[in-house]
Amino acid sequence: MTKLNLNKKTIIVFFLIAIAAIAIYGLSRIANSIQVSVKSMDAEITIDGAGNMTIREEWVVRFPTRKSVTFRDIGYGKYDPDDPLYQDLGDTASFDKENVSVKVYDKSRRELRADEYRVGYSFRNDFDEYGQRIVPPKANMETIFVHVYNGMKDEMVFVYNYRILGAVTLYRDIAELNWKLVEYFPMKIARSTVIVNLPSEAVLAWGHGLSNGTVHLEEKSVRFEMKNIAKDDLVEFRILMEPEDFPDVAEKNYISMNMLNTITDYENKLAVETNRRIKVAMVLFYGTFVMTALMAFLMITAYIKYDKEHEPKFTGKYYRELPAEYSPAEMSYLYYFRKINAEDVTATILDLVRRQYLLLDVAGEKMTAKKPDFKLTLNPQKSDLTELLPHERHVVEWFVKTCGNGQEVSFKDIENYPKKNYNNAQTFSRMSRTFVRLAKDAGKKRDFFEVGLDRKKQRLYVALLIPAAYLFISFLIAVPLNLSISFTVVTALVIMVIYGIYVASIDRRSIAGNEDFAKWKAFRQFMLDFGRMKDYPMPGVVIWEHYLVYATSLKIADQVMNQLKVKLAPEELDVPNATFMHLGYRYYGFNLGYVLGRINTSLLTARTNMNTTIVAHHTKKVGAFTGGSGFGRGGGFGGGRSFGGGGGGFRVR
Structure with missing residues (x-):
């Protein structure tokens, strides 16, 4: 295996990995879009003088897939083993089992009737839709079960009313509500507003668990505004209040300590950490744009140095x-940038006729035939085909010796050959591919394109290390800080794929090749415009036959013929050395493109018959395999944690 082939395989593997990564990410995003999502979750919480919370929650949930059951898990435990601040195991809260209710509405806010759904509670030992006892997933938690018998509509509204006793902890110098309202849910919550009504004005308040939120201290209330709460985020807040506002707090919820300074110091440290996270996130975000600009600069530099065509010396509009x-197929390889087209087969046949290796004649048909059958015959006076290029010899082998009898072939023979059976169709297809390969091989020998680019492109691939390294560094920075770098990940992967594909596509004509290309382009323009040139002396038919060979590969033969029929009289066509333009001028419906049109029609018909035969063969095999059956169709929030009590979440099935 050569080094070049190894490098190509490495590049292919790299692109497959990058594309797979993007596909996986994209599919995950699509999968998320068809999952249950929470349009909004709003809550109003009222704190009384005993430190109890009365909560009203309104969940607006979208169900793109048919679901029928929801669970609202409500945590009330206050102790968290991960909390670095002092905790008292006796400081507990409880769920008020006597003050809980649920109402369910459809999208139009119509309340569902009692016979349309059922509510169950874990503390009452109720059962779910499968007859299993409703059990909360954690200790110090209760679950509210809702089963809508006919399944959820596209959008449903769930209103929960419940009460938590002993939520507030009272210290000597401050009262604290440190609470997680929700910590898990099906997918992201698009928007959430939580209003906490207090006995008097709050001293301080912080939000935790997510970065996209704001805290507003208002008269006797605190309002938390949140957007795009991710699935792995949680809604957590800490509010400090005057201890005098809670004269009726239970003894178990009183801790005889001064905690104001300890709590504020801890929150200040979290604020510093949050600011650091925000700064790092901004650096990564804007760094992504810098990396993008750098890669764009490198792409522009690569284009100027290795991809931009050389300036040709010839700059004229026409080349006469x-x-x-060189052969029309070789010209096509240069003109269409290493491509060989179907027209090149026709052009090669015409060129062999023009050079009299093949003789073109009527196949003994009447002169009045509307669609006479021409035939191609090997010229016995030019039986030595070794002077021909491999792709030219292949045309003789393909049509005369394979489709014909070895000496001649009619156009109808060419049309019917792939129609006879599957093997013939496969042979015709294989020989078509061989022509393309041989024509490209001939073009490669002309040095139309710059050599040494592969080595230069290997050096350009090194630049892929820039987005790869930036992505790796971003991961190293983001993971410990729990930062989301989705934008950086997608941008880096897309840039790597785009840059890699661009470098792989870099190619340009050599200085000599681009000089020829400029002349061929001007020659093409000349053939399109010569009919309007009054000072242009018309050459004879033999010269135009030579030009038309290349006009065929340049895909302008019809336009050239339309101009020639004005410039050339029919009697000027019948000259001794003419090989194909004169044929058929006495035939019904004759025009100068008569022979060219017949060749194109025959080759098109042959290709159509080839495809039809192959498809029919495979369809028959599939039908036999399947037994003939048919186919179907088918102030911002702070970072870190305050380790508050409560918790729970929202589940569906």
């Missing part, structure tokens, strides 16, 4: 003679 004498 053949720029070169």
